[in-house]
Amino acid sequence: MIRSLLALAAALSILCCLAPAALADDPSPLALGSAAPMRETMLQGADGRERSIASVAGAKGTLVVFTCNSCPWAKMWQERVAAIGNEALKLGFGVLAVNANDPAVNPEDGPAEMAKRAKKLGLRFPYVVDATSYVARAFGASRTPEAFLFDAKGRLVYHGTVDDNARDANAVKQPWLRDAVEAVAAGHTVATAETKAMGCSIKFRVKS
Numbered sequence: 741m742i743r744s745l746l747a748l749a750a751a752l753s754i755l756c757c758l759a760p761a762a763l764a765d766d767p768s769p770l771a772l773g774s775a776a777p778m779r780e781t782m783l784q785g786a787d788g789r790e791r792s793i794a795s796v797a798g799a800k801g802t803l804v805v806f807t808c809n810s811c812p813w814a815k816m817w818q819e820r821v822a823a824i825g826n827e828a829l830k831l832g833f834g835v836l837a838v839n840a841n842d843p844a845v846n847p848e849d850g851p852a853e854m855a856k857r858a859k860k861l862g863l864r865f866p867y868v869v870d871a872t873s874y875v876a877r878a879f880g881a882s883r884t885p886e887a888f889l890f891d892a893k894g895r896l897v898y899h900g901t902v903d904d905n906a907r908d909a910n911a912v913k914q915p916w917l918r919d920a921v922e923a924v925a926a927g928h929t930v931a932t933a934e935t936k937a938m939g940c941s942i943k944f945r946v947k948s
Contacts, residue, residue: 769880772933775894776804777878783838783868786854791866793836800832800925801892806876807885808841809857810848811940814884816906821885822861824902824918831925835865840876841884845943873944883939887917891924898924900935 779794825835843850858867889898898920
């Protein structure tokens with residue numbers, strides 16, 4: 741299944757790399773056990789309200805997913821991300837979806853389109869704009885989608901992709917993100933704490 745996922749990555753690489761190379765970064769991801777960086781940074785939501793990672797934190801922990809509207813990978817996984825995030829809320833987690841893409845690269849990643857996407861998917865958690873891409877850079881996020889799950893003590897306990905089959909939700913054999921959320925909710929250790937993030941490169945805003 742991992743082999744098929746990598747084959748799909750190759751097939752989508754052309755679509756995901758149409759942005760100018762100057763906008764691409766290759767940060768090192770946040771290490772397991774680390775606390776979320778820039779927790780107090782306020783981010784504008786698609787609904788017009790501002791939130792921070794700290795302000796949405798839940799009793800069980802916090803799930804942060806870097807995603808966007810335009811990436812083919814994000815589109816394939818979007819219903820699953822919505823479902824996992826909504827379920828995580830019920831289990832006591834705070835959840836935040838973050839779009840760090842520059843809408844100048846693709847207008848589909850603008851706030852108006854984000855609001856439409858959030859409504860279409862029935863998101864019960866905030867979908868916010870990382871207007872400088874600084875939060876994504878601080879996390880070391882590089883792909884859309886890319887998930888970071890923190891436990892009740894604020895420690896990173898899962899980082900990586902959603903599951904092992906972006907193309908077909910019914911064929912998933914390794915639901916890594918869902919399993920991680922359920923493990924933490926139950927007070928258990930996450931069996932697979934890190935996987936390779938699969939998706940389009942984040943189209944970072946140019947640093948000032």
